[in-house]
Amino acid sequence: MVVLITSDDERIVVEDDIAKRSGLIRDLLAAPWDPKDGDREYMGIELPIVSSDVLKKILEYCEHHKEEPFDDTYESEDMFADIDEWDLNFITADPHMAFEIVLAANYLEIPPLVSLGSKAVANMMRGKDAEEICDMFNIEKDFEP
Template sequence: MKNVGESDQPIPLPNVSSSVLKKVLEYCEHHRGEPLPAPDADTSQDDTRKRTTDISEWDQKFITVDQEMLFEIILAANYLDIKSLLDVGCKTVANMIKGKTPEEIRKLFNIVNDFTPEEEVRLLALPHSYHQLILSFWHHQAQIKKENEWAEDR
């Protein structure tokens, strides 16, 4: 985001509600002066596992909000390009689903299982790499749907 200085001109933020913006500003104020996170150089499995759980105590307390607010903070952090806040939000979601079965995850996020029993059996028989690909695609589609619904509500 470009430095806008001390201008009295409003900055349009069509995808961010005032309550979410207040939380984002609280986060930014707390982390002001901290160095920007370095791009991830190592993506080994152990490193990835560590990155999903290493949330500071302050950030854990900050991000302890209801699901709707959590996802709106994630969307706002993405829209405003605040990588560290986006990471905290995504790590929080990752920690929420870690160790849960697909059914528990569906219940947690109120996701309707639209697979037929036959489709589920067929999916579970696929190698792990296919599961990752399918989950990646599903997540991408769900994110686009959520962003579109969120933008329509504003």
């Protein structure tokens, strides 16, 4: 088991296989550990830019995909690949969280989730003009073209 410590100081215990969907955590777990530094599981892994809400959501994704192999397609990005129905429901459930998931997945190095979140955000803005995009994302328009 791995203990992950979120930005709001929550300690979340996760199975190795699920945690290792993250490249960052995989690398940290593979790194040598000096027992003098304490018990590794007790010390946990700090994720200073990931909140507990977002991490739990990401772990839900990792749990769902834990059986998938880390093959060539895992790291690559298929621009035109269809989105699986479960993934679609997962990422569109809370549009605001989609941004945080993309950000955190990027930090945690989970390429398929970064890709999924990016596609979801892209879908929100497709076909919109500049005014509509500003309204939708609450962007301050700081210049006149």
